[in-house]
Amino acid sequence: MNILIVLALLVQDKAAETTFQKIEETLNAAKTLKVSYQVESHIVNAKASVDQTSSYSGSLLLKEGNKALFTYELDKKVSGLSSDGKTALTAVHSACQGEQDPRELEREPHHRVRASWLQGHSGLASNEASA
């Protein structure tokens, strides 16, 4: 009886791995992919008296040739990352507050436009995208 249970579990796990691979293959086979997402996070550190819940949302666009646009909105501030297949750009800005359009920053040399999270300014960082 125990052997049957073990065999059943093995078969089930094999089926689960196959399903996982099929999901991977489905996503990898798509020439384009659009995803809208919402995230709820809950972080607890009892020692530091931290019990924090937050939520954010965003979207992901992927296209053949390593082209991508990833955006997320947190506390009414929209940030993102884009790739044209050769260069990856990240922007930290607040569209809601009408700060500098990150597209303007894309024209600047990347050594001048590092993202400035700590200063709370609009910013942009550029790095060569990995193939």
Added chain:
Amino acid sequence: MKELVQVSGIKSAPGNSLSYQLLLHGQKTIFEVQLWYDPKTLVPIKRTIAGTTGNTSSKFTETYEFVLGAEVADADLQLK
């Protein structure tokens, strides 16, 4: 991507979902993941990720809407 993320222990879970462990490259925390998927289209619907690092435990619940093969112009891929 597979070098950055290591997946192990994939098992079937209730309600058209899979459970597995996730290990990020260079980190010691093993995250417990449950992934719900559409059995017809095989696209993810929801994922929970939970793990504990030191005294900090975290749980993320993500919900998705996937569209595969949609028309995406290069202009749509620019930061706005």
